[in-house]
Amino acid sequence: MKYAMLIHVKPGQFEAMAEDEQRSVSAEYFALADDPRSQGGAELQGIETATTVRVRDGQTLTTDGPYADTKEVFAGYYVFEADTLDEAIEFAARIPAARLDGAIEVRPVVER
């Protein structure tokens, strides 16, 4: 089963870290990406780069900023292959954002 690990972070949390701390957290993210069960993913640029697009009555409406206005922002994701939700939860718990005031939303990917 494939699970998407949607990583939500607290804005500014990473930037506030000392440089060596940032390096070790980044290394954790890379290590998780190297896990053989990891099947891709992406880190997104900050919400200040976000553009939201809607189509209403055939018209494209483009606005500045992220879609959801929440305390935590969506920052990236992994796609993870696991047999059970328990395995997925264990992986999610190792994502640094999970302990750094952020949260990981785990959702199965629709498989066709």
Place this chain on the structure above:
Amino acid sequence: MTVTARNRAIDRIRRDRTLVEKTRQLEVPEATMDELDDTVIEDERLELIFTCCHPALALEAQVALTLRALGGLTTAEIAHAFLVSEETMKRRLTRAKTKIKATGIPFAVPAEHLLPDRLDAVLAVVYLIYNEGYSGRVDLASEAIRLGRVLAALMPDEPEVHGLLALMHIHHARREARFSGEELVLLEDQDRSLWDAEEIAGGRKALDRALALRGRGTYVLQAAIASLQVDERIDWNEVAALYGQLAQITRSPVVELNRAVAVAQAGSTEQALEIVEQLTLEDYQYLHSTRAELLRRLGRTNEAREAFERALDLASSPRERRFLKRRIAEL
């Protein structure tokens, strides 16, 4: 290399198949779901418990699923017990079963390193079911005890399982004495001849087992307290000490409140009041009723009345409201 790969593939297929089979067990139509108990063999029952009590499910769904799949209650009975319509309960169960399937919640006893947390979740569900029964719906209490027995048989080496079973047995033993007609009766005023000696003995046996397994968790401690409280002469100092240990684990102000009651019963009313005054439980009815009792004992009647009235403001159960009004009238 290829052999390993094949074995792994076979293993996965085998697991997938059992998963499918077991998912089907949860899918059984209403009419035949009652037979679930007979069709699920012992070790699969344990897996089923862990599935039903998976923390990825909403707590109310965990409770409903557990009662449905393991407790042998019908959907209508569960709905009735939790005061929701049968339709609502049916939807709740369906949604939970769908989530189990869609998200791959496993039918398995969790791995060793996950077990403590996951077992806590299971015990919490059983205890929640018990407590629903404790406030009057006795069927649910008996049901929870039955589930506790099943768990104890399936996990004989887990002290907390025996601790919870012991706790439920001992509380349940006092069920007939807790009420006089419609009225609440305090522990110290209860007619001990109404206590169920056999149930107490069963509880103490489970407690002994838990202690022999070196259990010192929250359920074991609570069971030990409950056991002391059904002694002929209650050792309140010991009760207070156990509440102290429990408070250290749980950091719960409610536990501290109970410790204060034990300290008062041991004879130190002023020390008890000191503990109570430090608690931040402004909206908790029992903080105010306990404080009121302590003030009454210290002869501070006006303050006691005020505190009783505050408790009365917060009390919702008619039975407890009548009890508090009686206490005020007796001042």
